[in-house]
Amino acid sequence: xxxxxxxxxxxxxxxxxxxxxxxxxxxxxxxxxxxxxxxxxxxxxxxxxxxxxxxxxxxxxxxxxxxxxxxxxxxxxxxxxxxxxxxxxxxxxxxxxxxxxxxxxxxxxxxxxxxxxxxxxxxxxxxxxxxxxxxxxxxxxxxxxxxxxxxxxxxxxxxxxxxxxxxxxxxxxxxxxxxxxxxxxxxxxxxxxxxxxxxxxxxxxxxxxxxxxxxxxxxxxxxxxxxxxxxxxxxxxxxxxxxxxxxxxxxxxxxxxxxxxxxxxxxxxxxxxxxxxxxxxxxxxxxxxxxxxxxxxxxxxxxxxxxxxxxxxxxxxxxxxxxxxxxxxxxxxxxxxx
Amino acid sequence: xxxxxxxxxxxxxxxxxxxxxxxxxxxxxxxxxxxxxxxxxxxxxxxxxxxxxxxxxxxxxxxxxxxxxxxxxxxxxxxxxxxxxxxxxxxxxxxxxxxxxxxxxxxxxxxxxxxxxxxxxxxxxxxxxxxxxxxxxxxxxxxxxxxxxxxxxxxxxxx
Ligand SMILES: Cc1cc2nc3c(=O)[nH]c(=O)nc-3n(C[C@H](O)[C@H](O)[C@H](O)COP(=O)(O)OP(=O)(O)OC[C@H]3O[C@@H](n4cnc5c(N)ncnc54)[C@H](O)[C@@H]3O)c2cc1C
Ligand code: FES
Ligand code: FES
Numbered sequence: 001x002x003x004x005x006x007x008x009x010x011x012x013x014x015x016x017x018x019x020x021x022x023x024x025x026x027x028x029x030x031x032x033x034x035x036x037x038x039x040x041x042x043x044x045x046x047x048x049x050x051x052x053x054x055x056x057x058x059x060x061x062x063x064x065x066x067x068x069x070x071x072x073x074x075x076x077x078x079x080x081x082x083x084x085x086x087x088x089x090x091x092x093x094x095x096x097x098x099x100x101x102x103x104x105x106x107x108x109x110x111x112x113x114x115x116x117x118x119x120x121x122x123x124x125x126x127x128x129x130x131x132x133x134x135x136x137x138x139x140x141x142x143x144x145x146x147x148x149x150x151x152x153x154x155x156x157x158x159x160x161x162x163x164x165x166x167x168x169x170x171x172x173x174x175x176x177x178x179x180x181x182x183x184x185x186x187x188x189x190x191x192x193x194x195x196x197x198x199x200x201x202x203x204x205x206x207x208x209x210x211x212x213x214x215x216x217x218x219x220x221x222x223x224x225x226x227x228x229x230x231x232x233x234x235x236x237x238x239x240x241x242x243x244x245x246x247x248x249x250x251x252x253x254x255x256x257x258x259x260x261x262x263x264x265x266x267x268x269x270x271x272x273x274x275x276x277x278x279x280x281x282x283x284x285x286x287x288x289x290x291x292x293x294x295x296x297x298x299x300x301x302x303x304x305x306x307x308x309x310x311x312x313x314x315x316x317x318x319x320x321x322x323x324x325x326x327x328x329x330x331x332x333x334x335x336x337x338x
Numbered sequence: 339x340x341x342x343x344x345x346x347x348x349x350x351x352x353x354x355x356x357x358x359x360x361x362x363x364x365x366x367x368x369x370x371x372x373x374x375x376x377x378x379x380x381x382x383x384x385x386x387x388x389x390x391x392x393x394x395x396x397x398x399x400x401x402x403x404x405x406x407x408x409x410x411x412x413x414x415x416x417x418x419x420x421x422x423x424x425x426x427x428x429x430x431x432x433x434x435x436x437x438x439x440x441x442x443x444x445x446x447x448x449x450x451x452x453x454x455x456x457x458x459x460x461x462x463x464x465x466x467x468x469x470x471x472x473x474x475x476x477x478x479x480x481x482x483x484x485x486x487x488x489x490x491x492x493x494x495x496x497x
Contacts, residue, residue, distance in 0.1 A: 006362035101474025106398040
């Protein structure tokens, strides 16, 4: 690790003032589960580390009639264990509980989960988010791309091929979550669905934050009555890995028919990937093996597999189908209420 | 780099108060091993993937390789050295001994702490609870069944 200064502010405003106007100069430290590894491997080499630990306003979950406010410093375990999250935002609780190992869930925070850096091995080995060789050619299409994107990448051209690592983002987006961020100029609110971005140039990040902005909270509208939700992840093993493909679904129902559906895939593109075609297909339908399978089919239409990750297309297709069937099963059990 | 940049960290480790001076982002793992000479806590991967470095931080199981030492300021920490009461082994330790829960022993401190923490929070775990509770701990000797049986035996013992 390089030499750097450590700052321990007690308010968000103070913290924002300690951040730099350029990426890379300063880094935010939340739980540290990602930042410590990034710094140890010299992927992050900040001159200043700004800890959010001492900022009380970033902690806690508040539940009210208008919905839920989740502080950025809430741990994944707290999120998973919270009663309102468990009862009304089932797919989110499930996603938080599936981040492997109590150790990571006890340290990792919600803000950190959304802002964690990609696990792409080219990025982690110093080739940058766009992973180009010295001639500017992309390394991923011709390299070992078994865990890389099947959507949202530029084929054989330079561009982003990593997958966004957050397990919480897909579920949060299906609930229409908003992110509150604070910077030197004050606060702003962004729909989580437009929070993530694909960098065009090396040096840009994978979200729309300015280098001196901090995620302060996640805002969820009140859960609507009778909404059925599920998250289905496909993992290589149960312990210590990110999913290979994730599908989060949220269904507004009218009787046993779908009024409207939100379906978001995770770990298949540089951003959480909405499956709009599948959403449209389900409107007015009941969820059956057949309609769920067709939605899975629609969700992967347009996927562009790389040389080593064709299997991920099948995983994504099946994840959508199983998430839908699971959500429908919750409805039958009457497990969920709104 | 001048020592002045080091920070003072006061914490409780296994019941006794300690004050150390460390780099702010020094890993809790290194402070425990090098400053306090508590070498029961092991380093495996150094990236949060194996649990060999697990300790209890204010009652929560964490990987000490991912905890900046400064985050332990004011905290109470239990390492493997603090699990037994004098000569009296914890039920989990006794069970690991009797059921072959340790082979080379590198993963054992973390496994034992994960199991101790699990039984504190959930005295009657199901098989799935045990598997989940130990999901962050890797055993390279792959003695997983023996480890699992040791934890089951420790539960019975405690009842
Ligand atoms: C073995 C292992 C397995 C894992 N598996 C999964 C998984 O399956 N799914 C999953 O989603 N995650 C997984 N993770 C990642 C883990 O969930 C994240 O590392 C964690 O949530 C990050 O939170 P943190 O508070 O520790 O972040 P930190 O490490 O403190 O920060 C991570 C990054 O986010 C930035 N940041 C943090 N908080 C904020 C904020 N409030 N505003 C702006 N920027 C911020 C930091 O500057 C840094 O760049 C895994 C991690 C490990 C080590
Ligand atoms: S050494 Fe800390 S988890 Fe492996
Ligand atoms: S006993 Fe050797 S690593 Fe588990």
